[in-house]
Amino acid sequence: MAWYVDRAARILVFIGGISAIVFIVGIFVFVTKEGLDFVIGPLNLGEFFTSIAWRPTSNNPTYGALALIVGTASVTGFAMLLSVPLSLGAALFIAEFATGKTRETLKILVEMLAAIPSVVWGFVGMSIMNPLIIQIFDVPVGLTVLNAGLILGLMAAPIMTTIAEDALKAVPDTYREAAEALGATRWEVIVKVVIPASKNGLLAAVLLGVGRGFGETMAVLMASGHAINLPTSPFDSVRALTATIAAELGDTVQGGNHYGSLFALGILLFVVTFVINLTADIVVRGIRKK
Amino acid sequence: MFTATRLNRRSYRTQSLAKAVFFLMTVALVIPVLIIVGTLVVKGGPAISWEFLFTAPRDNMTAGGILPALVGTIWLVVVALLASVPVGVAAALYLSEYAPDNLLTRTINLAIINLAGVPSIVHALFGVGAFVYFFNMQQSILAAGLTLAIMTLPVVIVATRESLQAVPHAFREACWNMGATRWQTIRKVVLPNSISGILTGVILEVSRTAGETAPIMFTGAAAFLAFLPESVFDQTMAMSYHLYYTATQATDVPEQLTFGVALVLIAIVLAMNATSIGFRVYLRGLKKW
Numbered sequence: 232m233a234w235y236v237d238r239a240a241r242i243l244v245f246i247g248g249i250s251a252i253v254f255i256v257g258i259f260v261f262v263t264k265e266g267l268d269f270v271i272g273p274l275n276l277g278e279f280f281t282s283i284a285w286r287p288t289s290n291n292p293t294y295g296a297l298a299l300i301v302g303t304a305s306v307t308g309f310a311m312l313l314s315v316p317l318s319l320g321a322a323l324f325i326a327e328f329a330t331g332k333t334r335e336t337l338k339i340l341v342e343m344l345a346a347i348p349s350v351v352w353g354f355v356g357m358s359i360m361n362p363l364i365i366q367i368f369d370v371p372v373g374l375t376v377l378n379a380g381l382i383l384g385l386m387a388a389p390i391m392t393t394i395a396e397d398a399l400k401a402v403p404d405t406y407r408e409a410a411e412a413l414g415a416t417r418w419e420v421i422v423k424v425v426i427p428a429s430k431n432g433l434l435a436a437v438l439l440g441v442g443r444g445f446g447e448t449m450a451v452l453m454a455s456g457h458a459i460n461l462p463t464s465p466f467d468s469v470r471a472l473t474a475t476i477a478a479e480l481g482d483t484v485q486g487g488n489h490y491g492s493l494f495a496l497g498i499l500l501f502v503v504t505f506v507i508n509l510t511a512d513i514v515v516r517g518i519r520k521k
Numbered sequence: 522m523f524t525a526t527r528l529n530r531r532s533y534r535t536q537s538l539a540k541a542v543f544f545l546m547t548v549a550l551v552i553p554v555l556i557i558v559g560t561l562v563v564k565g566g567p568a569i570s571w572e573f574l575f576t577a578p579r580d581n582m583t584a585g586g587i588l589p590a591l592v593g594t595i596w597l598v599v600v601a602l603l604a605s606v607p608v609g610v611a612a613a614l615y616l617s618e619y620a621p622d623n624l625l626t627r628t629i630n631l632a633i634i635n636l637a638g639v640p641s642i643v644h645a646l647f648g649v650g651a652f653v654y655f656f657n658m659q660q661s662i663l664a665a666g667l668t669l670a671i672m673t674l675p676v677v678i679v680a681t682r683e684s685l686q687a688v689p690h691a692f693r694e695a696c697w698n699m700g701a702t703r704w705q706t707i708r709k710v711v712l713p714n715s716i717s718g719i720l721t722g723v724i725l726e727v728s729r730t731a732g733e734t735a736p737i738m739f740t741g742a743a744a745f746l747a748f749l750p751e752s753v754f755d756q757t758m759a760m761s762y763h764l765y766y767t768a769t770q771a772t773d774v775p776e777q778l779t780f781g782v783a784l785v786l787i788a789i790v791l792a793m794n795a796t797s798i799g800f801r802v803y804l805r806g807l808k809k810w
Binding site for chain 1: 532550609639642643644649651735739761762768769776798
């Protein structure tokens, strides 16, 4: 009897185990399935990647996603300019300098930062940052690359900080002790020993942060201005890939070209995030092997 | 006697400077949390009243309360938990107790990372393609709840796996030596010793689920319904979507009301999060081994 229960449990648990694979394959299959008719049919790949004319609802529809790709890239890039140095700095402080209560408090605050829902961030962008940007920089609109980038930077920071801190903690204390025994200060230990030893983990942290920013939807939709535009300065409004899907999917008919085109954007998002996550995983595995 | 040379003093100064700069960077990251919560409390606080919490919106969302959205969020969270907790715990059990270190296990781990990393709007597209149309659930609490369940599955798996692995291996060996099967060991020794850690993960998942917007926008969330949902096949309002709608789509909504919605949403999410953190700290104090 116990043997049969054990057998059954083993099978059930195994099914649970492979469920993650089933779901990720399922996501790819279903998103591709809904978008496939459009991709092999009306879609012109050249136009998709080089034209900025995203006019899926016009009488003569065009599906140029360049402005959306540039929009996503500009917001994510701006976010990383802010977020990468701050997150790595925060991770270094928490892992190498902070002790006891300070350390616990900072870690909890970083966790709280990660907990704020993206729709609340978007609302903050619209209702707090927008008037602030208009006032400080004396510009007509505040829903811009700057606004969305700042918000996205704060949203991507916790994941980068947490993973970078894990990477720093994974460096054995004996390395630090050896360097300190030679008379190195804490700063010298960090620069000459800890950072070189953990650089793959730090790189993975940055990659996952980029992936997080790239895929963010609600906050970017609400704070970027949602205007099709190739930005020339941080004070321009842009429109992101994710935001386009969120704003337009409700107006489409299943099986139609507009519907299919949004799933085509979805395929692009899925593939890019998959590659980013895979790269991060390979980079981390690199250190384990050594 | 030791006297600091100029070189010593300079490297000490560099160290103090680095420490100060890194500290300021950390503060720059965490200060916005306090500012945001503070602003929401100041601007949204006056909107909170019994009427706000326990009546439906009136006059095109420009007045009244948030009851249907609150109830809807509870429905969605319950459906998502019922679907994802059993699967997530099973997956964590497999990875922690059974899985050999082989290609399959590495693939599972990669799939979990990707499940967490796929953009929320792609999860929404999956929900539309799979649940709403292919499984013909229409736009319903069920379709939205299942989409949320798959999206938050990694939270349960990761938290559960960690608490399972925190149970010392010697406990399992002692049990096996008594002649217990693997499953008996899991049920009588491993799970009882890790249940509170699993609970921490579940609370964290509630916090995530309650705040998500994109995955439910096209799978079951409605802008306005005059009645409360009666079954999982109904559409529903939800707090997160209600905030998006009142902030961007509805017209002439008083600012105070939108801030009120944001305040209630963030209060739910942060309260859950704080419970999870508090629980974890408390458990760490209790650990017997």
